[in-house]
Amino acid sequence: MKAPFRYYDFQKDISGCGVFGVINTKRELIPGDMPIKAMCTMHDRGNGLGGGFAAYGIYPDMADKYAFHIMCDTQDGLDRAEEIIKSFFTVHESQPIPTKRTPVIKNPPIVWRYFLTPKQGVDRPQWRSLEEQDFVVNVIMEINSKTPAFVFSSGRNMGAFKGIGFPEDIAEFFRLDEYSAYIWTGHNRFPTNTPGQWHGAHPFTLLDWSVVHNGEISSYGINMRYLCEHDYKCTLMTDTEVVAYELDMLVRKHGLSLQMASKVFAPPFWDEIDRMPEAEKKVYETLRMVYGSALLNGPFAILVSDGTCLMGLNDRIKLRPLIVAEHGNNVYMSSEESSIREVDRVLDNVWAPKAGEPVIVKLEE
Amino acid sequence: MAFAPINKNYHDFFVVRDKDACINCQVCVRQCSYGVHYWDEARQCVRHDNTKCIGCHRCEAYCPTQALLIQEKPSNFKPNALWRPVFIKNVYKQADSGGVLLAGMGSPVDIPVYWDKLLLDASQVTNPSIDPLREPMELRTYLGSKPTRLEFETTPEGPRLKTPTKPNIKLNIPIMFSAMSFGSINFNLHVAMARAATEVGTYYNTGEGGLHESLYKYGPNTIVQVASGRFGVHSDYLNAGAAIEIKIGQGAKPGIGGHLPGEKINAMVSETRMVPLGSDAISPAPHHDIYSIEDLHQLIYALKEASDYKKPVSVKIAAVHNVAAIASGVVRAGADIVAIDGMRGGTGAAPAMIRDNVGIPIELALASVDQRLRDEGIRNDASVVVAGGTRCSADVIKAIALGADAVYIATAALLAVGCTLCARCYTGKCPWGIATNDPYLAKRQNPDIAAKKMANLMKAWAHEIEEMLGGMGLNSIESLRGNRDKLRAVGLSQSEMDILGVKPAGR
Numbered sequence: 001m002k003a004p005f006r007y008y009d010f011q012k013d014i015s016g017c018g019v020f021g022v023i024n025t026k027r028e029l030i031p032g033d034m035p036i037k038a039m040c041t042m043h044d045r046g047n048g049l050g051g052g053f054a055a056y057g058i059y060p061d062m063a064d065k066y067a068f069h070i071m072c073d074t075q076d077g078l079d080r081a082e083e084i085i086k087s088f089f090t091v092h093e094s095q096p097i098p099t100k101r102t103p104v105i106k107n108p109p110i111v112w113r114y115f116l117t118p119k120q121g122v123d124r125p126q127w128r129s130l131e132e133q134d135f136v137v138n139v140i141m142e143i144n145s146k147t148p149a150f151v152f153s154s155g156r157n158m159g160a161f162k163g164i165g166f167p168e169d170i171a172e173f174f175r176l177d178e179y180s181a182y183i184w185t186g187h188n189r190f191p192t193n194t195p196g197q198w199h200g201a202h203p204f205t206l207l208d209w210s211v212v213h214n215g216e217i218s219s220y221g222i223n224m225r226y227l228c229e230h231d232y233k234c235t236l237m238t239d240t241e242v243v244a245y246e247l248d249m250l251v252r253k254h255g256l257s258l259q260m261a262s263k264v265f266a267p268p269f270w271d272e273i274d275r276m277p278e279a280e281k282k283v284y285e286t287l288r289m290v291y292g293s294a295l296l297n298g299p300f301a302i303l304v305s306d307g308t309c310l311m312g313l314n315d316r317i318k319l320r321p322l323i324v325a326e327h328g329n330n331v332y333m334s335s336e337e338s339s340i341r342e343v344d345r346v347l348d349n350v351w352a353p354k355a356g357e358p359v360i361v362k363l364e365e
Numbered sequence: 366m367a368f369a370p371i372n373k374n375y376h377d378f379f380v381v382r383d384k385d386a387c388i389n390c391q392v393c394v395r396q397c398s399y400g401v402h403y404w405d406e407a408r409q410c411v412r413h414d415n416t417k418c419i420g421c422h423r424c425e426a427y428c429p430t431q432a433l434l435i436q437e438k439p440s441n442f443k444p445n446a447l448w449r450p451v452f453i454k455n456v457y458k459q460a461d462s463g464g465v466l467l468a469g470m471g472s473p474v475d476i477p478v479y480w481d482k483l484l485l486d487a488s489q490v491t492n493p494s495i496d497p498l499r500e501p502m503e504l505r506t507y508l509g510s511k512p513t514r515l516e517f518e519t520t521p522e523g524p525r526l527k528t529p530t531k532p533n534i535k536l537n538i539p540i541m542f543s544a545m546s547f548g549s550i551n552f553n554l555h556v557a558m559a560r561a562a563t564e565v566g567t568y569y570n571t572g573e574g575g576l577h578e579s580l581y582k583y584g585p586n587t588i589v590q591v592a593s594g595r596f597g598v599h600s601d602y603l604n605a606g607a608a609i610e611i612k613i614g615q616g617a618k619p620g621i622g623g624h625l626p627g628e629k630i631n632a633m634v635s636e637t638r639m640v641p642l643g644s645d646a647i648s649p650a651p652h653h654d655i656y657s658i659e660d661l662h663q664l665i666y667a668l669k670e671a672s673d674y675k676k677p678v679s680v681k682i683a684a685v686h687n688v689a690a691i692a693s694g695v696v697r698a699g700a701d702i703v704a705i706d707g708m709r710g711g712t713g714a715a716p717a718m719i720r721d722n723v724g725i726p727i728e729l730a731l732a733s734v735d736q737r738l739r740d741e742g743i744r745n746d747a748s749v750v751v752a753g754g755t756r757c758s759a760d761v762i763k764a765i766a767l768g769a770d771a772v773y774i775a776t777a778a779l780l781a782v783g784c785t786l787c788a789r790c791y792t793g794k795c796p797w798g799i800a801t802n803d804p805y806l807a808k809r810q811n812p813d814i815a816a817k818k819m820a821n822l823m824k825a826w827a828h829e830i831e832e833m834l835g836g837m838g839l840n841s842i843e844s845l846r847g848n849r850d851k852l853r854a855v856g857l858s859q860s861e862m863d864i865l866g867v868k869p870a871g872r
Contacts, residue, residue: 221850292843
């Protein structure tokens with residue numbers, strides 16, 4: 001798509017962070033208390049200007065519906081978003097996201113959720129021939145760029161909950177201790193510039209993808225332009241947004257494996273590639289030539305989930321911490337080992353993954 | 366001499382000779398190819414004629430007693446903001462000659478140098494800078510067409526590539542030696558460029574004068590050029606290099622061709638260019654088989670056919686007003702590389718009016734071409750190489766941040782071997798032995814030394830690029846390419862910033 005006017009003139013959020021994730025490979029539900037407690041341990045990795053969680057398996061009764069979480073400062077803005085939603089989707093449920101008034105969360109936006117199925121064919125006002133997920137992405141982009149409301153979660157049987165505050169405060173606000181999920185990710189944010197906005201907090205999600213991220217992506221300027229070439233308009237001006245969009249493009253649209261996508265994000269160095277056997281060398285040489293603009297350069301540790309797995313990945317020279325631990329059917333990934341030990345005293349295995357080497361844990365079929 | 370013509374009086378330079386230091390050794394007499402210094406038989410000493418001096422500083426450099434100083438002539442015209450000295454002198458010259466004003470090297474006119482208005486970023490606290498001496502720092506670049514997406518298949522041995530790929534050339538450093546034809550510069554320097562490019566793992570461009578057979582062995586690091594004169598173009602030539610470049614235009618003289626005078630066509634040049642000894646070699650302004658974009662399409666595919674689709678084909682265009690639309694057409698016509706040459710690019714000879722007034726600066730051209738190709742979703746279809754006025758590694762890195770895949774340098778490469786930018790390349794009398802085929806002058810360039818100097822320059826710039834890249838927290842050049850967020854502008858208008866896609870400093 002053509003780059004928007006003055007696409008270059010943006011203010012990007014810069015932040016340091018703490019991340020935590022847990023997956024139960026047998027889909028046994030983990031109560032919200034656990035990730036909340038883990039994030040509490042890493043309180044000092046944030047400064048109260050952003051916290052959030054993503055949870056998979058929380059809407060089993062609506063598992064086949066797109067669950068849109070929307071936030072907006074004004075009722076009017078929310079109404080405008082709802083108008084768009086109603087024209088593109090069949091609405092099955094429309095309700096406020098349950099929240100609790102807490103003394104520390106000041107001036108929260110209105111948060112609302114919808115359970116939706118996309119209209120098909122001629123019932124759609126536009127994008128009639130688009131494949132369903134592309135269609136949903138387009139509507140999300142439409143709402144995010146044309147109304148003051150933000151779709152901050154749009155997957156199925158999953159949801160993101162985030163805002164300004166420490167993660168434990170956000171958890172209390174959204175009453176996350178009342179949810180149980182088989183995959184959780186959590187995020188504690190330390191932005192260094194503006195106080196931040198609610199929608200700028202992590203996790204960042206698109207369809208079933210959710211990303212929490214600790215780091216600063218120094219290649220943002222080109223990642224964002226590259227995504228624009230592929231019709232993704234970056235509206236949130238956070239590093240994490242590009243991770244989510246790139247995942248969507250690489251895995252869903254281009255059909256790469258998550259493993260391959262992680263090699264786009266953190267490719268092997270040329271001298272490693274030069275030493276590979278011929279066929280493998282061709283794979284990685286071409287991957288870097290073609291997807292060089294999608295490389296995530298700069299320090300990062302990210303946790304990614306698509307609802308079927310949890311992936312942890314570091315940048316190519318491991319400039320941010322990431323620890324993985326296993327116990328029974330649970331696999332933990334965190335910025336700090338202490339947060340894992342806080343919620344599970346007996347671990348079978350603890351290790352720090354190598355730079356650029358993804359750890360992918362899949363749910364059992 | 367009361368009747369001396371006016372232009373005799375307003376020459377540009379004068380020679381200061383320290384009579385005490387001068388030992389009358391006549392080195393200056395032998396070094397000056399313009400006849401400034403001469404032996405005065407009557408007075409038994411070396412004397413000089415200031416009017417002939419072109420300011421190349423050769424005599425000054427070679428004087429064993431440092432007795433010589435070449436200075437700009439301080440005698441000034443009455444100050445006049447409109448009629449600056451250059452215009453006055455040009456009128457005198459043309460009144461004498463009735464001819465077109467000739468010029469050499471890049472334009473010296475005072476148009477904005479946008480490189481100087483762009484500033485680079487560096488990491489502080491929130492992301493660590495990376496030390497290239499301790500961590501890997503990758504400058505490797507591939508030029509050529511790339512697919513938009515890849516498909517893999519899973520095999521027991523791991524993933525295998527399914528998508529067919531097109532030929533690319535691999536650069537260890539994103540800098541290449543730009544086209545300077547054999548004839549415009551002499552053979553020694555072609556040998557030097559070929560060796561330097563091979564040593565550092567990059568490419569040199571033959572220019573339009575063909576490729577002497579003795580240089581075929583450097584083919585893996587050679588880009589062979591096909592220009593409107595088609596000099597020295599034959600099947601072996603097209604297959605001798607790693608890539609083929611069609612030259613449509615040159616930044617120093619967009620819209621016109623070239624003219625290598627018969628005096629420069631010696632036996633070797635004649636053999637290489639496939640033109641008769643001593644006859645002028647004239648490149649027409651357009652290719653006479655390209656009168657539109659669809660004709661270019663045919664030539665691109667003719668060359669691909671001739672080289673069995675094994676080599677990327679580049680198309681070099683001058684940066685002119687509609688460069689973005691032209692570049693888009695060139696990519697759609699099948700070019701694997703678009704080379705854009707800005708108006709400050711060098712030349713062996715160009716009409717001064719054209720050199721100084723036609724075209725646009727490369728920075729603006731690059732920014733709009735890169736953006737246009739992205740807007741149209743065809744940026745992966747071709748690489749973008751820029752040329753014209755790259756003075757240092759910071760210019761290179763800024764070009765890459767604006768969106769270039771690689772940069773061509775030529776003037777800097779000549780400076781590396783001693784050129785002093787006296788800008789008289791068209792006379793064939795280059796005292797530094799560069800833009801001349803006179804064997805007496807050409808042997809002043811030793812190919813071994815020249816190759817070393819050119820390679821040194823490349824390596825030095827590569828080190829600096831690594832440092833700046835690491836400072837920005839990046840460890841691979843592809844994360845800088847098109848990353849305009851790493852640039853900020855000082856002193857530019859809003860519309861200039863819109864074109865460059867760069868924020869003002871402080872924001």
